[in-house]
Amino acid sequence: MDDLYKEIILEHYQNPDHMGKIEGAIEAGEANMTCGDSLKIYAKVENGVIIDAKFEGGGCAISMAAVDMLLDNVIGKKLTEVKKMSGVEIEKMMGVELTPSRKKCAYLGLEVLKKLG
Amino acid sequence: MKNYKKYFLIFDKNADLHYLDSGATTLKPKMVLEKMMEYYTEYSANIHRGLYPISEKATEEYENTRQKVADFIGAKYPGEIVFTSGTTDSLNLAAAGWAKRNLKAGDEVMVTIAEHHSNFVPWQQLALKNNFKFVVSGEVTKKTKLLAINHVSNVLGTVTPIKSIIKKAREISPEICVVVDGAQAVGHMPVDMVDLDADFYAFSGHKMYGPTGVGVLYGKAKRWLEMEPTRFGGGMIKTVSTTESTWADGPEKFEAGTPPIAEVIGLGATIDFIKEIGRENIVKHEKELTDYLIEKINKIEWLKIMGLGISSGRLGVVSMYSEAPGMGTSHDMADILGREFNVCVRAGHHCAMPLHTQFGVETGTVRVSLGIYNTKEDVDELIKGLEKVWMTFIKK
């Protein structure tokens, strides 16, 4: 059994670094009603580069940890580059292998990021 | 406490399986699989068509099941039993075949907030399209022409006092048509159509230890006469000319096309299985386990049972959630229980979003639902798993 709920994932879930709202930023959202997940991402973009990003929402530990880790990862990167990211990179970032049903949770943040702008 | 696992082949290969998701679908006893195999290997022919012996045999087995179902649910006539593909299909047939034709604009169609989406959405959509008034958990008045209500809630486990509700509803609105969703009831408690006095009663084979792909819509004989078929084709006609067609007289009128023959025959064996175990034994076994489960869950401080956390007036379906901060959602709980303990439970809204919204539990619940094969060890393993959930999130 791999440790899906390992320290680092729980830490991002319980004490997220990027929870909050940015006024005047671009934003996108998504709700997955069947999972009970909802997510809104705010991003400040200058010269095509994400200089700050925050999220609001609620959901399972995996979806929330994944988005917090993702935002850690994308700040400082070009939005166009970020939009090319794939789910595999999310799993690599989290350091776990996900079952198909949990992929849906973990990829939520990326899906929303791709809608930005 | 008796152990009924030996009737179910799945435990031969999964000895440590703790299957607590019978509300979604039950496991299937060997008897049912053997009966379906018998059909496929001994008289695998279409029904109502061939004049040769194996077709006659298949037809006989198929129609025997209709009689068995009628006897099993206390219907007056086998002709009141129509085979469908499941509860959802049955309820849609009642909506499109009966209600659409017999209600008029302005009539009230009532459902309860506790309905499964399949006894909610068909009525909501029907009302929207035909200008019926759609009422959720209101009060029955003379204007209420149809009431769609569950016999057992697939989330709360509560047994609805259908008989007295129907009696009262008829006193207020004598012509009212009552459609009962019996999906969670039929496999777990005795039901009697004459006694309940429902106009329609829907259920699925796969939630009562039978095969997937087959369900039943019971309807009072007079209601079937008021109905139009919604699906057309072979098997349901009397005559067809280039300009018009007429319909068969019996339940075949609503069973267009080749039905799920093996599954219907398997459903017959399911009823034999339930009789062999004894309905009173099923009730007793599940009641004892339900009491045990609720007692254990109530001891867990961070978990809440949705609805009433008591064991009377309910069956073995219990949904729970945590309000402790940082505890994850029902998905996280179910994931840990499944992966680490082989405890199979369901997470989410269980196709009852309006009910979860009403309770303010938007992120869903973990649902435990019992079957005849469950034992106290299954519940103990669940409790162990829940302790692990707590340790994972809080006691790190």
Ligand SMILES: Cc1ncc(COP(=O)(O)O)c(C=O)c1O
């Ligand atoms: C109360 C209730 N009604 C209806 C259904 C739908 O049954 P089916 O999916 O077999 O059509 C279910 C099962 O999910 C149920 O629990």
